[in-house]
């Protein structure tokens with residue numbers, strides 16, 4: 001069990017993109033996967049599927065696709081302003097860290113793919129529910145991130161590998177009805193955990209109706 005309290009962990013679960021190559025014991029990976037599978041899913045379907053990748057050859061192929069996806073995403077970010085609450089410098093540092101991860105993805109001792117085994121929806125619901133596609137997998141992903149933090153492991157929620165889903169499926173041998181939603185590289189961190197930087201509650205929360213201030 002984690003030594004630190006839930007809030008300590010939650011408030012310091014940052015993206016850790018610089019990782020040591022030291023192996024992560026299988027028992028630890030199993031503990032992370034068990035925590036992932038304690039998450040909620042719509043009607044408790046649990047149609048999540050996870051792929052733990054440790055094989056260097058597979059990781060190398062994943063990195064190639066990830067880098068392809070990241071270079072497309074980076075080109076987009078280079079041509080539009082970053083989030084309003086970040087200075088250009090801060091956003092530049094984020095992009096640099098993400099580029100570092102893209103260039104070193106295969107060196108992470110463990111890559112976890114969070115996938116969903118898709119279930120066909122009735123057409124009258126499909127259009128409306130499409131927007132909620134990932135909602136049954138991302139709670140499990142957050143459990144992975146929090147558990148890694150609790151165990152002293154660095155991790156990052158990433159998505160750009162999925163920009164090349166068809167090729168990724170071939171590399172991973174995924175069946176047609178299983179799609180990837182996140183790739184989480186995991187390893188012991190090179191840097192230190194620290195507090196996450198987020199906007200204050202009052203700036204992002206309304207009371208009763210949009211535009212009405214929520215105050216303590």
Ligand SMILES: Cc1cc2nc3c(=O)[nH]c(=O)nc-3n(C[C@H](O)[C@H](O)[C@H](O)COP(=O)(O)O)c2cc1C
Nearest residue numbers: 013014015094098101156157158159160161196197
């Ligand atoms: C939906 C989603 C997609 C993300 N995709 C990527 C990604 O492809 N590559 C990456 O390096 N970070 C990715 N991130 C990490 C975010 O950049 C990061 O969480 C955010 O900048 C806040 O930084 P922090 O986690 O260090 O507090 C993603 C995060 C989310 C929630």
